[in-house]
Amino acid sequence: MAIGGLDIGSRTIALVEMDGDEVRWGEVIATTFDPLAQCRQLLEGREFDLLVATGYGRHLAQANFADRTITEIKAFALGCHRLFPQCRTILDIGGQDTKAISLAPGGKVADFQMNDRCAAGTGKFLEVMAAAMGLTIDEMGRIALETEAEVKISSMCTVFAESEVTGLIARGTPRPEIARGLHEAICDRAVSLLKRVGIEREVVFAGGVARNPCLKALLERRLGIPLLIPENPQLVGAMGAALSALH
Amino acid sequence: MSEYDAMWEKLGIDLEAHAGLLEVLPPMYQEHILSQENRPEGMGYFDFVFSEVHGLRVKELVEHREAGGVVVGTFCTYVPEELIVAVGGICVGLCAGAQVAPEEAEKLLPRNLCALIKSSLGFKLAKVCPYIESCDLLVGETTCDGKKKYFEVLGELQPVHVMEVPQMKLEHDRELWRQEIRRLLARLEEEAGRKVTLEGLREAVRLINDKRKALLRLEELRKSDPPVISGRDALLVAQIAFYDDPARLTEKVNALCDELERRRDGGIAIGGAHRPRILLSGCPMALPNWKVATIIETSGAVVAMDEMCTGIRYFDNLVDEEAPDMDALLDAIADRYLNIHCAIFTPNRERVDHLKELVRDYDIDAVVYYALQFCDPYTVEAFGVQRELEELGVPFLYLETDYSAEDVGQLSTRVQALIEMTGSREKA
Numbered sequence: 001m002a003i004g005g006l007d008i009g010s011r012t013i014a015l016v017e018m019d020g021d022e023v024r025w026g027e028v029i030a031t032t033f034d035p036l037a038q039c040r041q042l043l044e045g046r047e048f049d050l051l052v053a054t055g056y057g058r059h060l061a062q063a064n065f066a067d068r069t070i071t072e073i074k075a076f077a078l079g080c081h082r083l084f085p086q087c088r089t090i091l092d093i094g095g096q097d098t099k100a101i102s103l104a105p106g107g108k109v110a111d112f113q114m115n116d117r118c119a120a121g122t123g124k125f126l127e128v129m130a131a132a133m134g135l136t137i138d139e140m141g142r143i144a145l146e147t148e149a150e151v152k153i154s155s156m157c158t159v160f161a162e163s164e165v166t167g168l169i170a171r172g173t174p175r176p177e178i179a180r181g182l183h184e185a186i187c188d189r190a191v192s193l194l195k196r197v198g199i200e201r202e203v204v205f206a207g208g209v210a211r212n213p214c215l216k217a218l219l220e221r222r223l224g225i226p227l228l229i230p231e232n233p234q235l236v237g238a239m240g241a242a243l244s245a246l247h
Numbered sequence: 248m249s250e251y252d253a254m255w256e257k258l259g260i261d262l263e264a265h266a267g268l269l270e271v272l273p274p275m276y277q278e279h280i281l282s283q284e285n286r287p288e289g290m291g292y293f294d295f296v297f298s299e300v301h302g303l304r305v306k307e308l309v310e311h312r313e314a315g316g317v318v319v320g321t322f323c324t325y326v327p328e329e330l331i332v333a334v335g336g337i338c339v340g341l342c343a344g345a346q347v348a349p350e351e352a353e354k355l356l357p358r359n360l361c362a363l364i365k366s367s368l369g370f371k372l373a374k375v376c377p378y379i380e381s382c383d384l385l386v387g388e389t390t391c392d393g394k395k396k397y398f399e400v401l402g403e404l405q406p407v408h409v410m411e412v413p414q415m416k417l418e419h420d421r422e423l424w425r426q427e428i429r430r431l432l433a434r435l436e437e438e439a440g441r442k443v444t445l446e447g448l449r450e451a452v453r454l455i456n457d458k459r460k461a462l463l464r465l466e467e468l469r470k471s472d473p474p475v476i477s478g479r480d481a482l483l484v485a486q487i488a489f490y491d492d493p494a495r496l497t498e499k500v501n502a503l504c505d506e507l508e509r510r511r512d513g514g515i516a517i518g519g520a521h522r523p524r525i526l527l528s529g530c531p532m533a534l535p536n537w538k539v540a541t542i543i544e545t546s547g548a549v550v551a552m553d554e555m556c557t558g559i560r561y562f563d564n565l566v567d568e569e570a571p572d573m574d575a576l577l578d579a580i581a582d583r584y585l586n587i588h589c590a591i592f593t594p595n596r597e598r599v600d601h602l603k604e605l606v607r608d609y610d611i612d613a614v615v616y617y618a619l620q621f622c623d624p625y626t627v628e629a630f631g632v633q634r635e636l637e638e639l640g641v642p643f644l645y646l647e648t649d650y651s652a653e654d655v656g657q658l659s660t661r662v663q664a665l666i667e668m669t670g671s672r673e674k675a
Contacts (some may be wrong), residue, residue, distance in 0.1 A: 056656055056660065060522060061442075071663045073664035087531075109667065109668050110668075114657065116647070
């Protein structure tokens with residue numbers, strides 16, 4: 001039986017095909033301004049016995065082609081539990097929101113927290129800051145690891161932080177220090193969200209931002225425990241959506 | 248042109264801005280209320296009252312004043328409606344539940360103030376609320392800091408009498424509150440130009456008690472599972488109870504309850520079969536604020552109880568009608584109102600205990616705590632409430648929001664995740 005899982009996020013759309021709880025293949029594309037057209041392109045020529053959608057675009061998907069929907073919270077819980085059965089806490093930093101989820105021993109959601117309405121400390125935040133420094137996100141993550149010195153970024157609002165970064169550049173602050181400061185700021189925010197649900201091992205870090213090596217290192221240092229990162233952290237939500245069909 | 252234009256103009260309403268406001272209401276009402284499936288027929292009366300929200304009821308107020316009666320506006324469930332009725336007045340709740348002219352309000356109030364206060368001033372400054380313009384007197388109260396200072400601002404625009412609501416429930420607080428009831432009565436008597444008699448006051452107490460009894464009867468029917476009325480319809484009834492004629496409202500609520508009893512006995516439910524039962528707790532949801540209730544109910548759950556000022560806090564507990572003399576009756580009124588468990592009180596043990604009772608009595612699957620941004624009493628109290636409810640194993644979701652629609656997507660995700668959690672709880 002071919003089960004499709006579709007995760008329509010604010011920055012990327014992920015599609016996986018699963019057979020039982022095994023992933024056959026997965027693909028990630030940009031959401032763009034026309035997520036529906038992107039989904040159609042992704043689904044072109046593919047047949048599923050059941051297609052489950054998640055992510056902020058899930059209702060759009062259900063109105064058009066998905067059979068059912070689940071929230072990102074449940075999707076990440078199912079996906080992370082499948083990949084790491086010992087997982088009790090999840091940090092998911094996506095393009096537009098950050099989620100901390102605590103799981104009961106069997107993998108059910110016990111509690112969750114999400115950031116408020118703005119995109120502070122999310123993938124979008126990193127994207128805007130990288131652009132302000134003329135870097136790609138990957139480059140910014142790399143140079144942030146080059147230094148131990150950091151400047152304190154006091155603002156978490158994407159708009160204010162961008163002005164702050166522009167000001168620091170104008171003052172001649174080295175870019176690695178600014179980059180480091182930005183990553184520390186996101187780390188602060190993620191840790192406070194995690195603390196609100198309670199941190200229990202194992203902790204899985206998923207979502208697109210989990211690909212950022214600097215943030216992983218900073219979080220591990222702050223929490224004093226290693227983080228488990230899925231091989232493809234952007235597919236976890238789509239996997240969870242597909243897995244929900246088994247439940 | 249509306250048939251009411253002349254009346255509104257006389258009240259000083261800005262007709263153009265007001266027409267704009269009235270235009271957005273019907274589609275909103277359609278989306279949040281009328282789109283629900285299998286509503287009770289008895290809701291027809293409330294649909295009609297809402298469709299005439301600035302029309303027929305305002306006309307009644309105008310006629311009442313022409314006949315020599317007073318109209319008194321209030322902003323809080325602590326202000327005793329029976330005193331206003333006893334001086335021959337009409338009481339209208341003025342709390343605002345939609346964002347109107349924030350840029351005007353922010354000229355006189357800070358930005359970081361709750362949406363309820365800001366929109367109340369917005370309605371006043373934009374001249375789009377015929378209710379506040381119909382009032383001979385406004386009665387404010389010292390509940391939260393924001394409202395307390397807001398009444399100073401409002402007092403420069405219109406006569407306001409402010410009641411001092413104590414913040415604790417010690418004996419001398421009760422004494423203060425009993426005096427405040429008498430001070431309000433004196434002010435109302437002066438405004439209306441008439442003295443209240445014991446029988447007049449007792450009659451007013453009975454009238455308002457009857458309204459409470461009808462609303463409590465409706466609450467009892469919300470225990471039905473599957474539900475016979477939606478949370479949104481029950482909320483709408485409570486919202487309308489703040490400004491409709493009390494005797495007529497009581498009759499209509501009782502008629503609705505008769506129908507709901509028939510529905511319950513005949514197994515006629517709204518929407519699907521068993522659905523998660525949500526208790527909504529927190530700040531008031533003044534008309535036309537249905538945002539969170541709609542999110543919950545369009546996500547497949549039902550709001551089975553509102554522990555809010557636009558819910559059970561408004562009509563729980565009756566005034567003792569048998570008090571032998573004027574003093575005893577006034578004390579009985581004071582005591583009934585002091586028994587409302589608003590988060591402005593400290594300690595506020597009674598609220599948490601009441602919540603736990605409601606969770607049990609209404610067979611609640613999860614609690615959604617609704618706090619208006621910048622509302623210190625309710626946002627701070629949320630932490631303790633959450634801890635105690637989670638100790639009972641009741642899933643709890645804290646939502647902090649305002650009157651804008653921009654966060655509906657995010658709120659929906661949280662509410663749906665909560666509903667998913669109740670599903671897994673049932674299986675567990």
